[in-house]
Amino acid sequence: MACSGFYLLRNNTNSLKACRRAVNIRKRPRVRLDRQSYSSLHRSVLKRDGWRCQRCGSSVGLEVHHITPRSQLGPDAEENLIALCWDCHRRTHEPVPSGPRWRIVSSMLVRSR
Incomplete structure (x- = not known):
């Protein structure tokens, strides 16, 4: 799958997620407290x-x-x-x-x- 801007514009946001996974790009590190804390x-x-x-x-x-x-x-x-x-x-x-x-x-x- 090509991760081009054209491909992303034509398709939905799931394509962006797939491209991030393919290129191994994370938005930011996720650190979350549990609900009780x-x-x-x-x-x-x-x-x-x-x-x-x-x-x-x-x-x-x-x-x-x-x-x-x-x-x-x-x-x-x-x-x-x-x-x-x-x-x-x-x-x-x-x-x-x-x-x-x-x-x-x-x-x-x-x-x-």
């Missing part, structure tokens, strides 16, 4: 943070956020985790606009408040 870590982070979002102080819809993302090899360690409400967690993961156009828009938003 992660649940215990999750609870200890929420308890440490006083069962409150560390951004807005809400106690509703709390989630645990990795400060250094796992995709950047951030550890599943208490020092790398923080309690955030679902809204602050979503905002944390939103892309941050930049550039001269954004500066104009952001200055307009500040003036309108």
Whole structure:
């Protein structure tokens, strides 16, 4: 099987998986905690943070956020985790606009408040 871009575009994502296996390419090393250990870590982070979002102080819809993302090899360690409400967690993961156009828009938003 040829692992060409044309072949991958014509076919589904299973082709990409087959090509990765054929060439022996891994996305990243997988290290996962078992469910019980992660649940215990999750609870200890929420308890440490006083069962409150560390951004807005809400106690509703709390989630645990990795400060250094796992995709950047951030550890599943208490020092790398923080309690955030679902809204602050979503905002944390939103892309941050930049550039001269954004500066104009952001200055307009500040003036309108």
